[in-house]
Amino acid sequence: MSDTMRAVVIANYGGSLQATRRPIPRPGPGEVLVRVRASGLCSTDLHLLSGRQPLGDLPRIVGHELAGDVVELGDGVTQWRTGERVTAAIDVTCGHCRHCLGGATQLCRAMQRIGFERDGGHADYVAVPAANLVALPDEIAYEAAAILPDAVACMYHSLIHQGSVGLGQRILILGVGGLGIHGVQIARSAGAAVLATSRQPQRVALAERYGAVGVNTADAPLEAAVARFTNGEGVDVVVDNIGNRASVRQGLSVLRPGGKLLVVAYLDETFEVPSIPLFKTEQQIIGCRGSTRQDLIDVVRLVRTGQVTPVLGASYPLEQIGEAVARLESGDLVGRIWLTRA
Numbered sequence: 587m588s589d590t591m592r593a594v595v596i597a598n599y600g601g602s603l604q605a606t607r608r609p610i611p612r613p614g615p616g617e618v619l620v621r622v623r624a625s626g627l628c629s630t631d632l633h634l635l636s637g638r639q640p641l642g643d644l645p646r647i648v649g650h651e652l653a654g655d656v657v658e659l660g661d662g663v664t665q666w667r668t669g670e671r672v673t674a675a676i677d678v679t680c681g682h683c684r685h686c687l688g689g690a691t692q693l694c695r696a697m698q699r700i701g702f703e704r705d706g707g708h709a710d711y712v713a714v715p716a717a718n719l720v721a722l723p724d725e726i727a728y729e730a731a732a733i734l735p736d737a738v739a740c741m742y743h744s745l746i747h748q749g750s751v752g753l754g755q756r757i758l759i760l761g762v763g764g765l766g767i768h769g770v771q772i773a774r775s776a777g778a779a780v781l782a783t784s785r786q787p788q789r790v791a792l793a794e795r796y797g798a799v800g801v802n803t804a805d806a807p808l809e810a811a812v813a814r815f816t817n818g819e820g821v822d823v824v825v826d827n828i829g830n831r832a833s834v835r836q837g838l839s840v841l842r843p844g845g846k847l848l849v850v851a852y853l854d855e856t857f858e859v860p861s862i863p864l865f866k867t868e869q870q871i872i873g874c875r876g877s878t879r880q881d882l883i884d885v886v887r888l889v890r891t892g893q894v895t896p897v898l899g900a901s902y903p904l905e906q907i908g909e910a911v912a913r914l915e916s917g918d919l920v921g922r923i924w925l926t927r928a
């Protein structure tokens with residue numbers, strides 16, 4: 587094989603994602619080389635262009651959701667074989683801090699993330715720690731697998747672990763985008779009833795197709811819809827996939843006393859929380875950060891057994907990253923974009 591590969595990089599902050607050629611990485615000790623067959627495009631890939639999160643030396647290959655085949659094993663890797671189909675957990679964690687030892691690897695302070703502080707999956711090849719790999723059963727196509735590590739596993743972590751969502755609960759999901767539509771399915775499969783909002787009719791319809799009660803907040807007030815949905819009691823859990831001041835205020839206003847607001851998105855730098863209502867209602871505001879490898883394993887099983895269906899929107903060849911980004915920014919797409927390797 588040649589020693590360079592196709593890759594999508596951030597070459598400088600404030601620019602755009604660029605298709606270029608980079609050296610094929612070598613797997614270090616404990617790592618494997620994965621030939622990437624599909625990678626999920628996330629709006630975070632674009633947010634990284636701002637430089638708000640330092641990525642280390644540029645150019646950086648982005649892409650934190652990938653699926654492919656193991657093609658080479660680094661020294662000391664015994665648990666994988668070449669040819670195995672895999673996806674990978676995003677966080678590369680230290681393995682020995684109190685959070686890692688307790689299983690809360692998403693809180694490791696020494697983590698480096700695939701597609702952030704280390705090179706990612708929008709490329710022909712990526713080197714990742716063997717400890718991050720998750721096996722893919724044959725029933726799950728590469729493109730479906732390529733949206734699991736973030737768009738699906740993050741919602742799973744938020745709802746199941748941070749929100750303790752379960753049978754009979756009433757959940758409000760604010761925003762039916764790439765994450766929200768999977769949140770609808772996970773909450774439904776956990777036995778909860780789901781109200782889901784969007785300002786776009788096709789997204790409301792999609793949420794309803796997956797078992798939610800949809801509300802188009804462009805023409806119906808949320809408060810009235812929640813009152814109908816819960817007999818005036820308020821929802822048990824709000825999942826805020828929007829993350830601005832208005833969404834947090836609105837989420838708290840429709841939450842029942844003792845309910846949980848899950849903060850998944852962070853568009854605005856600060857939120858306002860009315861102090862006396864918070865005191866009187868014992869509402870909980872809970873941060874939700876990413877997912878663990880175990881969450882990804884659980885999600886692979888939910889997809890294999892048909893409890894969750896990855897919602898794919900459109901695909902573009904890796905080289906057409908400009909077109910893919912334009913489509914993502916247009917906001918007219920329901921479902922996730924993935925990049926193919928022709």
Ligand SMILES: [Zn+2]
Nearest residue numbers: 628629630736
């Ligand atoms: Zn993402």
Ligand SMILES: [Zn+2]
Nearest residue numbers: 680683686694
């Ligand atoms: Zn750690």
